[in-house]
Amino acid sequence: MFNYDLAVIGSGPGGRGAAIQGAKLGKKVAVIEQQSLLGGVSVNTGTIPSKALRQAILYLTGHFQRGIYGGNSQLKQQITISDLNVHTQKIVEERVITLENQYKRNNVDIHFGKASFIGPHQLKIDHGLSSQSISASTIIIATGSRPARSKTVPINQVNILDSDGILELTKIPDSLVVVGGGIIGMEYASFFSTLGTKVTVLDLQDNILPFLDTEMSIALQHHLERNGVVFHLGEMVTKVTQRSGRIKTLSDKNNVVYSEALLYAIGRVGM
Structure with a gap:
């Protein structure tokens, strides 16, 4: 008897899609995420923050207004990393909250920690100061890239x-x-x-x-x-x-x- 029908290692786009689809098909699903936040590279250091950064830069530099107002259309003369991070971090935080709510609505269990196989259907999840073991009929590895x-x-x-x-x-x-x-x-x-x-x-x-x-x-x-x-x-x-x-x-x-x-x-x- 397994703890879960499906366990997914990784909460990036691939892992999220597999987990949510499994839950919608009536399966008992768990997601294991090594990082402290859900979403993987896409949400935390890749696609989402880079696009949010792009919008922050275009907004603060007045790039879209230069054709109308010329080169002096910046909203702030000295743009800092802090200015950019305020815009970027807000988007990332909103996206993480959206993911958390999506998993909750679909009754997907979230385990934060590093997963390793201890058997064909068994995983050890290392939380740092403690660890636990879970089992699943099917395990999907969706750990993304670096x-x-x-x-x-x-x-x-x-x-x-x-x-x-x-x-x-x-x-x-x-x-x-x-x-x-x-x-x-x-x-x-x-x-x-x-x-x-x-x-x-x-x-x-x-x-x-x-x-x-x-x-x-x-x-x-x-x-x-x-x-x-x-x-x-x-x-x-x-x-x-x-x-x-x-x-x-x-x-x-x-x-x-x-x-x-x-x-x-x-x-x-x-x-």
Whole structure:
């Protein structure tokens, strides 16, 4: 006899969808989440906060009003990380509350802790100071993904960051190197250039967002260049060092870029 018909490890979009659908089909369902908040990367460090950040930046910089009022349409002259976090955190908190209510309405049990298998149908949930075991007829692993890393880039989540850590910046940097010309890299390159940060993008590909039609990729690159972004395409980062708070990025074409912060965003890999 099992405790649950279905146990889902992970509360991100995949885990949530599986858990809610199982509950709607009349199954007894449990969700195990390792982090302290529901929603996974999508809600807490990925999709939702990045889109909320985008809206906060567009609002505070008066970006949409520039065509009418010119370049002096900012709502606040000195925009800080705190200003951005107020907007972003509110959206994230509202989304987490929505998820909590959805699980409650569908009678899904939530267990916070790290899950590990102790049998084909048994899980141990480590809560830190205590642990428990549960069993389920079916167990779904929906643990999502994490940012890809490289031995040549010493991520410290202070000034050399990946896409999960970029939202933890304590100040808007005066200069930023973005390694990676994909979706995440271009998203944050556009964010920080709009805030006035000097952004430099390095990528091994010859075009940004290479899955797009070439014409679209080139058009976006030109738009970002008009906003001050500098591109070094077809180049691989070979070494990243820092001294006295300044980061030195070296490429295989011997180009050197100095910056206050670096975002390493070459994609994500499975957990």
